Amino acid sequence: MTLPLIVGLAIFAGYPLVYLVLLAFTRSDLGQQFQGFVGFENFDWALSGTNFSGSVGHAILFALIVSLAQLALGLYLAVILSKIVRGGRWLRTIVLLPLMTPPVMVGIAWKLILNPSGGWLNGILLRTGLIDNPISFFGNHALAFPAIMLADTWQWTPLIVILCFAILQGVPHDVEEAAALDGAYPKRIFWTVTLPMIAPALLSVYLLRVIMALKTFDLVYTLTFGGPGNATNIATFEIWKTALREFDVGLAAAQTLMFAITVSVVTLPIVLLHNHLEKRR
DSSP states (O other), X not given: OOXXXXXXXXXXXXXXXXXHHHHHTXXXXXXXXXXXXXXXXXXXXXXXXXXXXXXHHHHHXXXXXXXXXXXXHHHHHHHXXXXXXXXXXXXXXXXXXXXXXXXXXXXXXXXXXXXXXXXXXXXXXXXXXXXXXXXXXXXXXXXXXXXXXXXXXXXXXXXXXXXXXXXXXXXXXXHHHHHHHTTOOHHXXXXXXXXXXXXXXXXXHHHHXXXXXXXXXXXXXXXXXXXSTTTTOOHHHHHHHHHHTSOOHHHHHHHHHHHHHHHHHHHHHHHHHHHHHHHHO
């Protein structure tokens, strides 16, 4: 009965992993793989001779910040949505619209919105007198990363809203009603009763979003292409450049394995905290 599952895992998980490991320890390019065993040379070069280390740092920073911002905003909107009974179904449909948009189209849309020449945001800032000259959001080292975070938040917050909305629907209403009878205000009920009850589930949502954010590629590709300089160069984009622009598949495989380990290290504290909160319930 388990044989189909085992065969499926071997084909879709085991074989790619073994192939990736073999590439990482050999000299391989896009045209010819496994030209010779090089040991840990690819790993050493990934750590010392490329921009990979910095791109991993950018990816971690990006994932942790946007996931936390999206969780806070998504929970806030979900609380509001849960209080709307009649219009809830229509509002949920509207909220999901950004999530249905392909990532590449999201990148193009935000590139037009933030364009310094005729962009919607720059037009508003100029008309209101807040700025004297257009701002190049994607050409500024300090603004490029926040601009990508803004686009990512617009796209993925609806997913967090729907997940948080489902979590809130599972909260027992009798507990909240008992707290209200004791004289607790709605805000106090949320912070002292509702939030502690849903904290483990929210951490699961945060973990899911962090993993997804660490794999971000489309927005960087369409908005900044890793620039200006290497200001928005994240790990997935660096791996893509190594494999498909420099054609060094062996080095890209080593980078992929190291990034996979990094993802495990980054997400481990979240998993441990989740387990701790589950035991306290």
